[in-house]
Amino acid sequence: MSNFVTHLESTDDGSSLAADTLQTVHNGRPLLVRYDLDAVAQELQKSTLATREPDLWRYRELLPLRDQGMRVSLGEGMTPLLACPRLGARMGVPNLWIKDESQLPTGSFKARGMAMAVSIAKELGVTKVATPTAGNAGGALAAYAARAGMECFVFMPADTPRINQLEAVWHGAKAFLVDGLINECGAIVREGIERRGWFDMSTLREPYRIEGKKTMGLELAEQMGWSLPGAIFYPTGGGTGLIGMWKAFAELEAINFLQDNAKPKMFSCQSDGCAPIAEAFDRGEDHGTTIDNPHTLASGLRVPKAIGDFLVLSAVRESGGRAMATNEDRLKDWMRLATELEGIALCPESAACLGCLDTAVQEGHIDTDAPVVVFNTGAMQKYAEVMDATLPELRKDAVDWDKI
Numbered sequence: 001m002s003n004f005v006t007h008l009e010s011t012d013d014g015s016s017l018a019a020d021t022l023q024t025v026h027n028g029r030p031l032l033v034r035y036d037l038d039a040v041a042q043e044l045q046k047s048t049l050a051t052r053e054p055d056l057w058r059y060r061e062l063l064p065l066r067d068q069g070m071r072v073s074l075g076e077g078m079t080p081l082l083a084c085p086r087l088g089a090r091m092g093v094p095n096l097w098i099k100d101e102s103q104l105p106t107g108s109f110k111a112r113g114m115a116m117a118v119s120i121a122k123e124l125g126v127t128k129v130a131t132p133t134a135g136n137a138g139g140a141l142a143a144y145a146a147r148a149g150m151e152c153f154v155f156m157p158a159d160t161p162r163i164n165q166l167e168a169v170w171h172g173a174k175a176f177l178v179d180g181l182i183n184e185c186g187a188i189v190r191e192g193i194e195r196r197g198w199f200d201m202s203t204l205r206e207p208y209r210i211e212g213k214k215t216m217g218l219e220l221a222e223q224m225g226w227s228l229p230g231a232i233f234y235p236t237g238g239g240t241g242l243i244g245m246w247k248a249f250a251e252l253e254a255i256n257f258l259q260d261n262a263k264p265k266m267f268s269c270q271s272d273g274c275a276p277i278a279e280a281f282d283r284g285e286d287h288g289t290t291i292d293n294p295h296t297l298a299s300g301l302r303v304p305k306a307i308g309d310f311l312v313l314s315a316v317r318e319s320g321g322r323a324m325a326t327n328e329d330r331l332k333d334w335m336r337l338a339t340e341l342e343g344i345a346l347c348p349e350s351a352a353c354l355g356c357l358d359t360a361v362q363e364g365h366i367d368t369d370a371p372v373v374v375f376n377t378g379a380m381q382k383y384a385e386v387m388d389a390t391l392p393e394l395r396k397d398a399v400d401w402d403k404i
Contacts (some may be wrong), residue, residue, distance in 0.1 A: 001064045002043065004035045008207055011311060019064065022124050022199065030204040032056060032247065033064050033211055041255040046388060049222065054078045055372055056112055056215040061249055063116065064211050070123040072148045074105035076115050079216075081373070083222045086341040088372075091354070092361045095371045097229070101378065106167065106179055108347075108378035109216065109241060110140035116212030117201055127151060128198040132185030133285040135299040136236065136378050138175065139167030141201055146171045155185035155197055161299055161384045181304055204308040210244045217248030220373065226252075230370025231321065233357050235349035235377055236268040236277055237303040239312035246315035264373075265321035265366060268312050269356040270327040271296040273328040277309050281323035286310045292300065297331050297386050298348035299337060302378070313392035322365060326355025335380060345380035 007016040012029035023031055046062045055077045057068075065071065081099050088096030101109035110239045116205060118141070129155035131141050138154035147151035152173040156165065157180060158401050168175040178185045186202050193200055200206065203287040223226055228249065249263045270278050273296035276288030291304040306312070316323050326334075334351035338344055346354070353374045360366050380387065 002039075002061075003064075004037075004038050004040050004043070004061055004182045005064050005066075006034050008032065009034050022126070022231045024200060024205055025307075030210075030311070031207040033207055035062060037251060037254040044255065046226070046257065052240045056115065056212065056219070059215055059218045062218065062248075063215075064208060065116070065119050067122065067123055070119055072122055072144050073115060074111065074143060076104050076111050076149060076217050076252045078223070079103050081220065082342070082344060084338075084342045084344070087338055087375055090337065090341065091358060092225065093357065093368050093372050095369070097371060097373045098338070098342070098346075098376050099216070099373055100344060101216070102345065102347065102376055102380075106136065106140045106143050107382055108136035108140065109213065109375070110136045111144075111210040113209030113240060114140040114144040114201075114212070117206060117208040118148050118150070120208045121199055121201075122148045122150070126199045128153070128196070130154070130189045130192060130196075130198040131201040132156070132182050132189050133164070133168075134182040134302050135164050136382065137170065139164055140174070141167040142171035142173035143175065151198075153189075153192070153196070155188050157181055157302075158183065161383055161385055163384055164299070165229055167278070182302065183290075183304055203240055203306070207377070210240050210247070211243075213241045214244035214248035216241060216375065217245030218252065218367065220245075221249070221252055221258065224371070225259070226257050228262060228264045231265040231267060231360070231366045231372045233267045233269055233353040233372070234361075235298070235301060235347070235352050235375070236323070237300045237313060238306050239268070239277065241310045241375070241377070242266060242268055242315060243311045246319065263319060266316045266319040267321045267353075267356055267360060268316050268323040269353040269380055271298055271301050271321070271323045271328045271331065271352050274302050274304065274326040275325035276303075276305060277312055277324035278323045278369045280309065281313055281316065286313055296328055296348075297383070298352055300347075301352060302351045322360070324356040324359060326352050326359065330355050332386065335386070339380065346375060347378040347380050348374050348383055348386055350376040351375060
């Protein structure tokens, strides 16, 4: 099969780098994969997609893997786009949908990025990988590294959710708890590049996780008949998913797949316990400042400074959307509301999206008659510390029916 990658492009100065060798960042800024989109438009037809397996690899003309035999896969299929009429009615958005990424391998959207990044790393000869993680990324890398036969190292803050800790260990990673935040874990990973010879799989410090994440946007467009929603609400820690989707929409527009070429307003959603991107948006700046004491139940949002913050801010501004933060104290309420009304086990990161959606409706930032999509990026069941509840007890031989 033909591969349509032309080069890697620096987000710092636009310079081109070779895509057939290992690359990380350029002048400290992320690299983006670029394609010959004119050639893709000639090669790929919508009717062709309909004949392919329902997985992220169906979009191979817009993906970077050259040798399809090098795929590292755990069966990452298309995730469902679920109508949420009761939740939508409660929130004043009658055409509300949730795209449920929790049904991917390892229970989160991180599977998309790691499937792609590990596949490319394998293709380019990598045998050892490492990453910092605040939650689901470490477990996903550990799983895909195990699938690829790679050695894996994971560094996480000491208060990372217990299930994420165990997930990395049980997939064979050498996992460590660090008395610091994710950026300090990242510093250990970068120091170990020379000391231990591993490849850095940190968010946006290699160019291919974003290519896996962008398949969320490709899938969404296909599921909606190539007509995108009016708004997308997406939880933002490192921001790779939002950046990737905006890239996907631009590529679909370039190959003439989008109806009317209309793209959605993008809403970057954070908790006010750690909201560097939302604060930068409000100040009209392109970069966030480092948050000194970040705190949030949504471990994936606890990123005090994102390397790609300027790319997130560019996307939301270009789309007409916003970077927002919601009340940390309401996250559990939003989780429970979605779970009780729709049966969708919403993770705390995506609960922030509902809080931001509520504000956006009240302040008139969206067309409430247009379709709105919220991404559920992970399974609530992975956050046992958040899911606290005390059940009433019954005696088997003397049931107290007043308790029922």
